Amino acid sequence: MGKYVSQIDKPTPAQMLALAVGVNSALQGETANTGVLQVAAGQTEVTVQDARCRAGRLALLIPMDAAAAAVDWWLADMTRNSMTFEFSSAPGACRFGWVLMGDGNIKE
Structure with missing residues (x-):
């Protein structure tokens, strides 16, 4: 299950990876709703x-x-x-x- 991604003004490799994990999880139906x-x-x-x-x-x-x-x-x-x-x-x-x-x- 993906996690929330921190909203920061400068992208970092860790943030980009977290964003990809979150988007992929949502596309797989893991939306925690x-x-x-x-x-x-x-x-x-x-x-x-x-x-x-x-x-x-x-x-x-x-x-x-x-x-x-x-x-x-x-x-x-x-x-x-x-x-x-x-x-x-x-x-x-x-x-x-x-x-x-x-x-x-x-x-x-």
Whole structure:
């Protein structure tokens, strides 16, 4: 997994190598924009607190068990540092993976 590259005003060989590793990792899909979400039985909404959230980004849930697969959901809100998903009915306890996409500049 690549790491963040220091932002300095003069390139160095080490910085150029770190930049190449980061770009290659991103091109291979290693973008560190995922997480896991536990939903308690009876919840009709759940909020994820994450610094990568911001208005204009998109988010998806990936069911990780049968209970999660049976639930209808939507992204109800995305703001700086949090996103909220709502469910059409309160599920039993279930588990989702989530992924963030986009740069936050979606125009409607």
